[in-house]
Amino acid sequence: RRQKINSKVKKSAPDRQKEKDDYDGTDDTLRTDSVTANTPQEVKESSVKERDLSNRPEGYKTMGVTGESIEHPSDLTKVPGRIIERKMVRVFSFRTFLREECFEMVHYAEPGQKPKWGYFPSAGHPEVITKFEGTKATPEFLQAIAYEVYVKNVTFGLLHQWLSDMGMTISKNTLRNWLKKGKKYLDELVCVLKSIALEKDSIVNCDETWCKVRKYDHYKKCYIWVLVNKARKTAIFFYENGSRGRDVLTDFLGDAELKSIMSDGYNAYVFIGDELKSARFKDTVHQVCMSHAKNKFVKASNQGGEPVAERFSDILKEFFMKERKCDDAGFTSAERLQERQSLETKELLIELRSLLDSELSKDSEFRSPYYTEALNYLNRFWKEIFAYLDDGELPIDNNLAERTIRKLTTQRNNSLHYGSDAGVEMAATYHSVIGTVRLHGSSIWNFIGTFFKNIFNGCRDYVNMVPDKITLATSQC
Template sequence: MDKDERNRILTSSKLLKAREDSPEPWVDPYSDMSSDEKSKLLCELMAIHLRDEKRNEELMGKIDELLEGNRQISDLKAMLLELENRDKAKDSLIANQSKKITSLEEVIRLNNAHTYVSKSQKRKPKKTEDDDHTKNKDDFDGTQDSLAPPSASSETTADKPDVESESHEKEVRLYRQGKEYRTMTADKSISHECDITKLPEGAIIIKRTRRYSYEQVSSIIEHDYEVIRYKTADGIIRDGYFPLDGAPEIMDVVPGTHASSTFMAYLAFNKYVLDTPLYREISRILDEDMRLSRMTLTNWLEKGSFHINRMIGVLKECCLEKDSIINCDEIWCRVQVKGAYRKRYIWCLVNKSEKIVIYCYEDGSRGRDVLRHILGDHAIKALQSDGYNVYMYLDDNLIDIEHVCCMAHARAKLKYALEQGGDIDVAFFLDCIGELYVLEAEYEHGRLSPEQIRLCRNNLKTNEIIIRLRSKLDALLSEGHPSRGDLMEKALRYLNAFWTQLFAYTHDGSYTIDNSIAERFIRPLAGERKNSLFFGSGKMAGVSAAYHTIISTCKMQGVPVLQYLKEFFKQIVLGRTDYENLLPMTIGITNNKH
């Protein structure tokens, strides 16, 4: 603080102190006015006050009116907002109802298609005008002018010489020339020659030919084996069969039954290959004058499956050997449990390279524990399946096993969306997937090695198709896209959720693009379910799985099923237990594939 500022403050302080000590006297400002003037001034002041109060009241009234108007405006806004919310709720309800109606229509069309239309997923080519032979039928009035002009394609076809068909016919004729064409053969052949001495007198032989007829002999023979119980020199009591000369060397009886090895083979073949229910098998046996109950046949099949199950253990080890590629699927069946019919599941494992098929009942469960138990500690390379969530166990826990999903399942969902929903975007996906299948067919027809297939699956052409698919999928799943039907929505979600697994087949040339091989081996169980309706117990469901394992493996190996069953039960009757040598590929039956 400088000196001048300090002096100024001290001066101000002294002035204030002086005013406090000696205040100025009060002076009346109206002292020079008369009483009348003062009265008039008071009246004017009162009038002004009254006018101000009136004006204030008017202002307050207007303020109240404004406030009341604001309240009404607020009420109107609230009513409008409520009406807007109601309209939005109504529109949302209408949209949901419309979506439900569309979904129901899709389901109805899908059911009708499954009921009345072919279930084939092959895309039919669009019908062109040239394909419609009845299009111009109603336009023809009998004159030459009313005839439709021939198309270019028809002229080309008419003018083109049929060179290919001619060469094909010549090839067929050359193939048959001087040869006798026969496709029918039998296991045994009996020749019946003519006695030329019985010809009419003077007859001359012009030509000798053969005529064939086939007779099926079916009969059930009862073999009565005499069994002698005897006591050895060391005091041991035994039973024995001691055949006479020319009699069977052993008793041909499958352990635990009264059936021979041949009878058991035919019984299993009829039941699990021809899908003949046991009550029909009983009818056939009754016509051959044999009496037995359905439960007896059931028990015999169960006894036979005991030895098959012992062999399946060996077969499973071959199927799930290290670095194997397994195709897996499951199918439902009806099983009688405590007097009620329950839905249970049978699993199917296919090893394409080893040509082995395994069916597992596993108490009918479809849960994750079943898959964990089936795979066990086997270090397989990959497992291919559909998009069932249980198989996510492979991605979550068994990261060493590559999970490959089935492209055919994704395509089927898109195909249903096209047929029932009519979504125009589906055709793009189907065309791209169709291109991938065309490439796979080229690899197969070219007999490429797995390494060559892997390189082809990762070339520029395949990657372009996959990129187009991904770009279209991202565009359809983006926000703001128009609403679509439930079938299309499900197809897109499936394709997006299993994208990595669907295209994992490109990682190895030994992988397949779809799981069709497992689907094919599921069909025999579907046929049995249709004919026999249900299993009487979980045990018989396991028996069915055991027999189908052997039957399907025989088909994969090209081994005649009936011949194998006869040989297998014959070896069991002989007492063999070396099951590793009784497999379809090791029992010694010649492959019937040419």
Template sequence: LDYAHQERFGDRRQKIQSKAKTSDSDRRKEKDDYDGTDDTLRTDSVGHVPSQELKEPSGKDRDLSNRPDGYKTMGVAGEATEHPSDLTKVPGRIIERRMVRVFSFRTFLTEECFEMVHYAEPGKKPKWGYFPSEGHPEVVTSFEGTRATPEFLQAIAYEVYVKNVTFGLLHQWLTDMGMTISKNTLRNWLKKGKTYLDELVCVLKSIALEKDSIVNCDETWCKVRKYDHYKKCYMWVLVNKAERLVIFFYEDGSRGRDVLTNFLGDAELKALMSDGYNAYVFIGDELKTHRYKDTDHQVCLAHVRAKFVKARMEGGDKRADVFLGNINRLFRFEREYDREMITDGERTRRRQGLPTMEAIINLRANLLQELKSEEEQKSCYMREALNYLHKFWNEAFTYIKDGRYPISNNLAERAVRPFTTKRKNSLHFGSDEGAEIAAVYHSIISTVKLQGRSAWDYLGKFFTGIFNGCRDFLSLTPQNIDLAVCQ
């Protein structure tokens, strides 16, 4: 019990290092030896800190190099609504006036009814029309094919695909606000918005797969309901860093090679980055001699590093440290290039310079040496890492050919992360159609985020533009949405 108290509260004998002496001083011994005379008074264990008044200046100025130029203040974009005081009601002399900022958030649902008139002009067929009275909206504000306004469609799309709210929770929220609606109706409204987003995704795909483009691709699993059972299916993602485009695609939940080749079509890509599994299973050596023979196939070096990390941490093989040291060195070079913001040409020259080549040569020498060593001395994780590096050696170091080539597939991994978050919340899709709708919405939202824009603002502008008759989808892309002209 005494030992437990020492571990929890510390030893009673508090020992500190004296500044004047190198030996430890015992506070209890100092107190016991003191008999009231000055000769026995010892204060070695007490830290004598000079007061602020007696503290001598250090002679060094305060470092202000990290102080920001300005500070972000709390506020809302746009003009604030001001509510001035009625000065005639002030009972005394006015000393000073100032505005006090208050933030309010109003969320409410309203139901609007537009009177439609069925009329017939002479010599023409009868038709329905809306003729607004003074002070009322000029047009019916419901989105075509739904009973929702563009703003309402913007809200439910943002809730489901940005905030990852399930349809059940969204339906509960609307019900609590007094709205009577079914979950299938909400899905149908999003499906109606998808018909226009499909056209936009086709435009983005044509831009992402332009000639000599450099793309990253990856895939992740999702659970989809198939009739009376659930099946593990796969969602694919392709990222074009130069154009800042992200496109998700889904083909009956398949993970086969045809999914990727059908999506790429006859695109003449300069380079395609993936992990080793996708490169081996979905790209294959035969494709290098067929449609994509002129495309450089890259394998993510971060995946190679992860294999050796696993061999070191789980396998306990210290020989993995040599490989990790050289791979970390290559990644350190890339971070230095990013901080210096060098051009692609300069990056190519440095990648092919002596420091990079020295690390690659060391990796190759150690790889050949370990492959020749006895198998019994290696853990299964180490053998897996060595075989992985040996199999994809050329693809892993293709990045040194061009400064525009990525060193890892982290761009696609980060792009697919919001989808995996939704997978944890929603658990499964009710059908293949639900997965396809999610792919389209995630393509648009991820592209908007990659371009540093607001997903909320873009969805609102897009649906409003479609409602107002704009069908020029090239002008409705995230980078051109502000230039879109509505008809």
């Protein structure tokens, strides 16, 4: 039988990456479908199904680990009042193997006071219940699952299966909730890192990537941003409920008095626009990544078959080679500025400008669309691309932000989608800390473990728990 074909054609979702690739700096090629088409779909009341309570299970599984648990009984001689009740509290720890510990809680009442619970350690047993606040896991166990999910990119399903194979009975939602408890304290640390990244006269790089988020009964394409401060070795990921409006980046920057901000041309035009010319950003230098301009000419040469496009890419490559020589020689910002202002650099700049004006003056009818896009892009963002030549501290490209956000892109390919906005916000918090630790060249495993142990021990000095000062906070606690 011939199948019926639905006459209603489903409109494909706008693709931000294609919009960025096709944009050449002119209004004709500017597409903002992925930015403006962000009104959330309303959930119809008729589509909401009532909960079916007729299939409730007779019993529920309780958390536990296969094998005998280690028990820590209370020393009843230390109880200061009359004992009312006793119970065991489960705590899961993960060191070289998975094990379960039980701490005996005593319900007692002192004369003239209300009854309360307490743990009174016996000789040879832990002095306190070693569980992270709000969970049944030790700081080491929380460290292990955070490292698996956000560093090794293990999905919650695989993590749950791994723990199940080791004999532990636990749900995936419980693992998520435990990581949320750790996020509450990491959020305080991220606030400190944000203030460091947006210090006065800072030079920052920014970029964004898409992610798929579940919204009620459908999935929506949303975006996560990253801001990197190379000098202070700080990376901040932020997500504003999936919003794709142009105020996301400028609202995040707030009243920061930055020296410069680097982005690609599409983000510069669509999300920043004239904001950097306003009163609060009037002293901020806006840069556009040179790598994007170079890649467009490489594409015009390879796919468009334009012979002159290869000359453009060769000249732009010379600017990168000069920067690499400065890096290898270990130049200071003053020495780098002197090199950028050299006669050889100015000759390259003059040749490139002359070649660009010559090509733009020719008839565009016989030009490939790739070549037209590359020429317009370089002409539109000429000032922003070569703004780095006036200061020895400014970067030449946006590769730092793109490398930082690549880890999250890898996780996106593994997990396919996030279950909610809260899941994306939790990923942004953990990746902010992980990205910052990676920029410092420190061990992510050691930092997460030390941070959770400090929180368990009552330390709340977040200023001294940043990656380069956490040893100081450890000694003070």
